[in-house]
Amino acid sequence: MEDYKYLFKVVLIGNAGVGKTCLVRRFTQGLFPPGQGATIGVDFMIKTVEIGGEKVKLQIWDTAGQERFRSITQSYYHSADALVLVFDVTSTETFNALPSWLKEVEQYASPKVISVLVGNKIDLASDREVTNEEAETFADTHDMRLLETSAKESDNVDKLFLDIAVELTNNVRNSDIKNSLSEDPIRDHSSVSFCCRT
Amino acid sequence: MPGCCNCLSSCKPRYKRLVDSIFPADPEDGLVRSNMEKLTFYAVSHNEKLDRIGGYLAHRLDRDVYRQRIGYVVISMQALDQLLLACHAQSLNLFVESFLRMVHKLLESNMPELQILGTNSFVKFSQIEEDTPSYHRTYDFFISKFASMCHNNSDHAETRRKIRLAGLKGLQGVVRKTVSDELQVNIWDTTYMDKIVPSFLFNMNEGFDSHESPVHDHPEEKPEVLADSCLRDVMRRAAYANIHTVIKPVLKHLDLHELWVPNNFAIKVFKGIMYSIQSQYRYVTPHFLLLHLDEHMKNTPKIKRSIVEILKEIVAIAADGAVGPSVLEIFNTLLRHLRMSVDERLSGGQASSTDRSASSSKKTKQKFDENEEILFEEAIIDTIGAFANILPDYQKIEIMMFIMGKVPMPRDRSSTVLQEEDHPLSLEPKGEGDILVQDMLLKSLLEVGTKYTTVSMATTFPASFFQPLLNMSVITNPGIRVIVQEILHTLIDRRDNVIKLYANRGIVKNIADLELKCEKASRQDIMFMRKHGAEFQWHIFENLIRVKNTTKNFVAIYCTMALLCVELGTDDILVDLVKLALALQDHACDPNCKMPLTHLYAIHSIVAQYLNLIGQLTAIPSLCQHISQVIEERRKSAPYLLPPISVEDKVPATSPRGVAPDLLFHVDSISEALASSGHDVTRLSLPYIHVQEPQNVDTRPRSLTDVGSINVDFELLHSSPTAGRKRPPEEVTFESLKQVLISGINDSSAEDERQKRLDVLHSFQNSTLDELAAAADTRNEKWQQKLNDILDTVTKSPQTPAGSPTRPDPSTPLQFQSIPTYEMKFPELCVY
Numbered sequence A: 001m002e003d004y005k006y007l008f009k010v011v012l013i014g015n016a017g018v019g020k021t022c023l024v025r026r027f028t029q030g031l032f033p034p035g036q037g038a039t040i041g042v043d044f045m046i047k048t049v050e051i052g053g054e055k056v057k058l059q060i061w062d063t064a065g066q067e068r069f070r071s072i073t074q075s076y077y078h079s080a081d082a083l084v085l086v087f088d089v090t091s092t093e094t095f096n097a098l099p100s101w102l103k104e105v106e107q108y109a110s111p112k113v114i115s116v117l118v119g120n121k122i123d124l125a126s127d128r129e130v131t132n133e134e135a136e137t138f139a140d141t142h143d144m145r146l147l148e149t150s151a152k153e154s155d156n157v158d159k160l161f162l163d164i165a166v167e168l169t170n171n172v173r174n175s176d177i178k179n180s181l182s183e184d185p186i187r188d189h190s191s192v193s194f195c196c197r198t
Numbered sequence B: 001m002p003g004c005c006n007c008l009s010s011c012k013p014r015y016k017r018l019v020d021s022i023f024p025a026d027p028e029d030g031l032v033r034s035n036m037e038k039l040t041f042y043a044v045s046h047n048e049k050l051d052r053i054g055g056y057l058a059h060r061l062d063r064d065v066y067r068q069r070i071g072y073v074v075i076s077m078q079a080l081d082q083l084l085l086a087c088h089a090q091s092l093n094l095f096v097e098s099f100l101r102m103v104h105k106l107l108e109s110n111m112p113e114l115q116i117l118g119t120n121s122f123v124k125f126s127q128i129e130e131d132t133p134s135y136h137r138t139y140d141f142f143i144s145k146f147a148s149m150c151h152n153n154s155d156h157a158e159t160r161r162k163i164r165l166a167g168l169k170g171l172q173g174v175v176r177k178t179v180s181d182e183l184q185v186n187i188w189d190t191t192y193m194d195k196i197v198p199s200f201l202f203n204m205n206e207g208f209d210s211h212e213s214p215v216h217d218h219p220e221e222k223p224e225v226l227a228d229s230c231l232r233d234v235m236r237r238a239a240y241a242n243i244h245t246v247i248k249p250v251l252k253h254l255d256l257h258e259l260w261v262p263n264n265f266a267i268k269v270f271k272g273i274m275y276s277i278q279s280q281y282r283y284v285t286p287h288f289l290l291l292h293l294d295e296h297m298k299n300t301p302k303i304k305r306s307i308v309e310i311l312k313e314i315v316a317i318a319a320d321g322a323v324g325p326s327v328l329e330i331f332n333t334l335l336r337h338l339r340m341s342v343d344e345r346l347s348g349g350q351a352s353s354t355d356r357s358a359s360s361s362k363k364t365k366q367k368f369d370e371n372e373e374i375l376f377e378e379a380i381i382d383t384i385g386a387f388a389n390i391l392p393d394y395q396k397i398e399i400m401m402f403i404m405g406k407v408p409m410p411r412d413r414s415s416t417v418l419q420e421e422d423h424p425l426s427l428e429p430k431g432e433g434d435i436l437v438q439d440m441l442l443k444s445l446l447e448v449g450t451k452y453t454t455v456s457m458a459t460t461f462p463a464s465f466f467q468p469l470l471n472m473s474v475i476t477n478p479g480i481r482v483i484v485q486e487i488l489h490t491l492i493d494r495r496d497n498v499i500k501l502y503a504n505r506g507i508v509k510n511i512a513d514l515e516l517k518c519e520k521a522s523r524q525d526i527m528f529m530r531k532h533g534a535e536f537q538w539h540i541f542e543n544l545i546r547v548k549n550t551t552k553n554f555v556a557i558y559c560t561m562a563l564l565c566v567e568l569g570t571d572d573i574l575v576d577l578v579k580l581a582l583a584l585q586d587h588a589c590d591p592n593c594k595m596p597l598t599h600l601y602a603i604h605s606i607v608a609q610y611l612n613l614i615g616q617l618t619a620i621p622s623l624c625q626h627i628s629q630v631i632e633e634r635r636k637s638a639p640y641l642l643p644p645i646s647v648e649d650k651v652p653a654t655s656p657r658g659v660a661p662d663l664l665f666h667v668d669s670i671s672e673a674l675a676s677s678g679h680d681v682t683r684l685s686l687p688y689i690h691v692q693e694p695q696n697v698d699t700r701p702r703s704l705t706d707v708g709s710i711n712v713d714f715e716l717l718h719s720s721p722t723a724g725r726k727r728p729p730e731e732v733t734f735e736s737l738k739q740v741l742i743s744g745i746n747d748s749s750a751e752d753e754r755q756k757r758l759d760v761l762h763s764f765q766n767s768t769l770d771e772l773a774a775a776a777d778t779r780n781e782k783w784q785q786k787l788n789d790i791l792d793t794v795t796k797s798p799q800t801p802a803g804s805p806t807r808p809d810p811s812t813p814l815q816f817q818s819i820p821t822y823e824m825k826f827p828e829l830c831v832y
């Protein structure tokens, strides 16, 4: 009587203040929290989505960007199915920190993890310090997908998580297929719908 | 059971109906108790149904959570809790799966009430001992979620406190549940402990600085209090192999949260660890701190000092358990840091300019602070003392030898002696670096020495320690020479006399005022002095004639001389000391002596002070009379020849270099006085001649005494009356030593021989067999001791440079045991 078919763990990482918590709350609660305080340690949210007619539960672990929590946050990388590496397009500093984040990922996360690069706060277009091209180049060289989002304007936020859910689901199905030739992979998430409040 | 009237409602299985019946129409009314009893009874008597009951309850709960019908959720959980407690059966296992799924469900909710509700149920569950372990069960989610709850950051303070408390209780529950059953989850895995330990520490620290009044709530309801006991709880349960999975996250947490400086929180944490860790593993904690100190090698001296200070704090708690199998490793690490700090100071902060890790780079950029380095070094020395304090005495000696082995020695004796700048063959002085290192290491040695209690001199001063120590005593730097004297003081002084001697800087009128504690020297000590007395004398003499001496040097050397007299000054040793004093006087009177006047006067003063002390101690009237007569003369016409000594004061240019005979002590008068009270003064007639003959260290007078002392030993063992016939009477030989040893009264050697024979005969006639055997035993022991001494020097003379900075991989604490050199040296210490 499980209420879902697949369960995936998604972990958000990135410098303090880039908007990780806002992205999660936008996705799970549909709101942009005013005056969102810095995350302490690790926060947890859950969201169940429907993909290809199947319920997929996403456990979302929103880590603190502050360096002092690094030891506890690193301990959450290990079991992540997907890592969302967030930077703030209005801050070069958060973009420049990406290599060291990737180093941590390499050190602590599972080799099978999928990682997605997210440039957040694109609504602040006039303050932009990191161009789309720069970000694309970085993502390419590191074999990641890039998505530019705005938690505030809800741009690309659902897509971010749903893409992840689709990719992870497909991965599981593909490995299932090795055993039994059955379902087709899902190509897009037009068939996706939300379900379940939390 | 009544018949068909139940037919309709029994479309549903009975267990479902029973479950439904516990829910009231209005959730406000709470659990229907009477029906709950029925359900419980049913479940207990139909074990096979338990599984389904659980499934059904879980199903209902899912729905209620979804619909946010909290009242019903609470009722479901109450029911689950009760069933869990009531049913101790095999089928509990399956029921538990449903149960945990429900807890999981509640924890996933973002409503604080539900999270707390779920946690409480989980805590109850953690207290139940299950009959059968379930291997497939994991607690990953629970641990992750509880750890997250421990960091809850709700705006509402009370909610925050409650959720954090729940998180802590939950983690405690997981630990409790898993720790006893290794077949289940290995809670000690780093993936778990890396979440659990920081969660505890975060909460401990959150409440650490706040001083809100503890009046209103129970201490157990404070996250910081609970977290503290959680950490201790984990520590208590940790087996040897698991300790590192707890302590490493602790260290990392303190690093990341920058909690080393100030270190009161860190001290609290480590004290907690020390008090709770299983006592046989206590020594591991200091080792981890030392490893961590190594990792902070390039960090600021402030942080390193904090770590070292914490070490000192916790060593006291561990008492003798803090050291463990690799004693030397501890001292080695501390000494290495001491050395590096000195190097850092010498290079003005350039020694460690190359950064290794990104985390440290920020800190090393801070400007070099010499004062901080000095404070760090002092902290190291303190901590060395704290470690030494908990060692048994025999190991303290080993440690002192170990430290001695690290002191940069003057290249050989010649360079020591010839270094003095005014010396005709002066070489370039040694680098400042060596001096600083010597200074620091000898201070450490002194620190260890003060913790050591001397019983017998021979044990305290094994040759491989004694020799280098004496070598250091004549090094150029006067400050270091003072430290060496202080080391000698603390090691020679057995009865706390040194403070009293230090306090008295003048001529004592009445020795009783000093309240010195004197006891007759033991035979072993006398043997030691026979063997090494001449060396002592040579070094004291050499020391006193150094032109760089400060007042401190004179005072310190006087104390050493006085201690030798108080502790060991019997018979011929006393005579030797008198001889030394007179030799110093002669030296100071020598017109060829090139010492400055201040120093000449200081030597005269010391001689006066010393002879006065000897006179008072021996209480030989004629001796005292002569000495006080000379002192009186000096007081009248030459007070500058009397203490207190101060070489820093200028003397008037008119001061005479020569000293009138009536202001000097006379060997004849002294000799007469000593002889009158039965001392053998033959050796006084043969003046002490100071040979500055550095190359032939071993042919200096000492060797003569050496031979003598060994012969005396022999003599006592086999008292053959024919031994030692062909001695040249005017020389100091084993025979003259023997005389002193045996009687000290008769000056006729023939008489002496006879007496001795009589003694031996007497002892054989009047002693029981047992007594003789016992006497033989003591002799044997002494032989054994001697043998050991020799073996000691043989085995230890190539000082093993155990100081190579190899250290075990921090991830494997087991390696602490496998440092072969130390194990060989300290087999007694190996706990395993």
Ligand SMILES: Nc1nc2c(ncn2[C@@H]2O[C@H](COP(=O)(O)OP(=O)(O)OP(=O)(O)O)[C@@H](O)[C@H]2O)c(=O)[nH]1
Pocket (backbone or CB within 6 Å): A014, A015, A016, A017, A018, A019, A020, A021, A022, A023, A033, A034, A035, A036, A037, A038, A039, A040, A063, A064, A065, A066, A120, A121, A122, A123, A124, A149, A150, A151, A152, A153
């Ligand atoms: N304009 C704009 N502001 C945003 C956006 N997302 C987040 N912010 C703001 O950025 C600030 C930080 O957002 P958080 O979500 O708390 O950042 P975080 O990454 O969770 O930070 P830590 O928890 O400290 O690691 C807040 O003031 C948000 O209002 C966005 O898309 N656009």
Ligand SMILES: [Mg+2]
Pocket (backbone or CB within 6 Å): A020, A021, A022, A037, A038, A039, A062, A063, A064, A065
């Ligand atoms: Mg956040």
